[in-house]
Amino acid sequence: MRVMQIVDRNPSGDQEDRALASSYLYRVAHSALVDEIRRVRRRRESSIDDEGVAPVAITRQDPERLAASSEIGRGILDCLSRMSRERRLAVTLHLQGHSVPDASRVLDWSVKRTENLVYRGLADLRECLMTKGLRS
Amino acid sequence: MPDDERAAIVSDRQTADDTLRAAFQSLAESARGDVSAADLDLVWRAVSGELPAAERGELVDRTATDPALAEAWRAARELQHAAAPATAAAPDRFVPRRSWLAAAALLLIGVATAVVFRLPPFSREETFRDADHYVVEPLMQGDATLPRNAFRLRWRPGPPESRYRVRVTTEDLRILAAESDLTVPELVVDAAQLASVAPGSRVLWQVDVTLPGGESVSSQTFSVRVQ
Numbered sequence: 001m002r003v004m005q006i007v008d009r010n011p012s013g014d015q016e017d018r019a020l021a022s023s024y025l026y027r028v029a030h031s032a033l034v035d036e037i038r039r040v041r042r043r044r045e046s047s048i049d050d051e052g053v054a055p056v057a058i059t060r061q062d063p064e065r066l067a068a069s070s071e072i073g074r075g076i077l078d079c080l081s082r083m084s085r086e087r088r089l090a091v092t093l094h095l096q097g098h099s100v101p102d103a104s105r106v107l108d109w110s111v112k113r114t115e116n117l118v119y120r121g122l123a124d125l126r127e128c129l130m131t132k133g134l135r136s
Numbered sequence: 137m138p139d140d141e142r143a144a145i146v147s148d149r150q151t152a153d154d155t156l157r158a159a160f161q162s163l164a165e166s167a168r169g170d171v172s173a174a175d176l177d178l179v180w181r182a183v184s185g186e187l188p189a190a191e192r193g194e195l196v197d198r199t200a201t202d203p204a205l206a207e208a209w210r211a212a213r214e215l216q217h218a219a220a221p222a223t224a225a226a227p228d229r230f231v232p233r234r235s236w237l238a239a240a241a242l243l244l245i246g247v248a249t250a251v252v253f254r255l256p257p258f259s260r261e262e263t264f265r266d267a268d269h270y271v272v273e274p275l276m277q278g279d280a281t282l283p284r285n286a287f288r289l290r291w292r293p294g295p296p297e298s299r300y301r302v303r304v305t306t307e308d309l310r311i312l313a314a315e316s317d318l319t320v321p322e323l324v325v326d327a328a329q330l331a332s333v334a335p336g337s338r339v340l341w342q343v344d345v346t347l348p349g350g351e352s353v354s355s356q357t358f359s360v361r362v363q
Contacts, residue, residue, distance in 0.1 A: 007314075024303055024342055024357075026180065027177060027180050027354075027357070028357060029215060029345040030176060030180045030208075030211060030212050030215055031160065031173070031176050031178070031357070033211045033214075033215065034171060034176060034207070034208050034211050037207065037211065038170065043164065046349075069155075069158060069159045069162050070159070070162060070165075070166065072155070072156070072159035073159040073160055073162055073203075074163070075288070076159060076160050076163075077163065077200075077201055077203075080200045080201065081200070081201055085197065088197065088200050089193055089196050089197060089200070091200075092196055092197070092199055092200040092206075093161040093196060094153075094198065095156060095157050095158075095161070095272060096157075096160075096161075096206060096209060096210060096213075097157060097161075097210065097213070098213075100356075105185075106192055106196065107192065107193055107196070108189035108192075108193075122153070122156075125156070126152075131329075132358065
């Protein structure tokens with residue numbers, strides 16, 4: 001509702017000004033969202049530390065699976081750092097949840113090129129993880 | 137290859153991909169460093185398509201090895217997706233997807249989940265830089281208190297002939313003052329415009345600068361208290 005009020009109360013509400021306000025609000029929302037994610041996480045960690053107990057309720061995954069995921073995650077970071085830059089960019093966006101067309105727009109590459117780089121990059125990543133004894 | 141077999145392979149590949157994604161994204165859980173305001177701004181501009189492609193690439197490269205930055209990227213993308221339904225036009229272009237309705241929805245979701253809007257205190261290290269290295273910095277201490285009858289916001293001037301737009305809001309984003317096309321790097325907010333702000337309350341402000349060459353530079357969001 002505050003956003004609507006901003007529109008209503010905008011003293012010089014021309015098109016350009018509204019675009020500026022829109023950009024500002026989205027930035028604020030993004031910043032607040034990231035802050036909130038981290039705040040909740042810290043509070044959760046602090047709560048666990050205070051109680052000195054295992055994090056029973058924070059996840060539905062079992063501890064072994066979490067540990068394995070974390071190990072794979074660290075392996076991915078290392079493997080990405082060894083990959084060629086183009087493949088790394090493509091694979092990173094893939095791991096971030098971007099589709100190939102999405103990633104191609106972000107990187108300003110053709111869809112075909114992006115698809116090839118994601119494919120080859122993932123192959124590199126799997127091979128690298130295998131050499132570390134990690135299986136996805 | 138039989139269809140069943142092919143489907144099984146595709147399914148396995150999909151499961152493996154999901155596992156990799158989950159593992160990569162879970163790294164943010166143990167990330168220790170915070171993302172600076174300048175980087176948050178960069179991420180937002182990259183995801184919304186405002187950043188040039190080469191700089192987007194550089195930022196993506198950083199997300200490959202910085203889980204906190206990667207998480208900020210995903211958060212920005214979520215916001216973009218939330219904005220998408222109301223601005224379905226031009227789906228094939230990587231352009232900012234903005235709408236007031238979506239922004240309202242986002243903030244309503246924020247209220248519903250009891251998200252408290254809090255701004256970190258200003259830090260001199262957290263400044264936004266443009267391609268020409270002009271930094272919009274306030275010329276006052278972070279979280280300073282200004283008298284309401286002499287409420288002057290000042291910032292480091294840009295190159296000669298720069299133009300400034302300033303927006304001042306309450307913490308709950310109610311606009312108190314908005315001025316554009318300023319030629320001097322300061323804004324005096326009238327006491328009457330601050331009448332609704334309780335003593336000691338914080339207000340937020342942001343500057344957008346149009347440089348002589350036409351390039352735009354945005355500041356991070358600053359805060360200051362009203363006496």
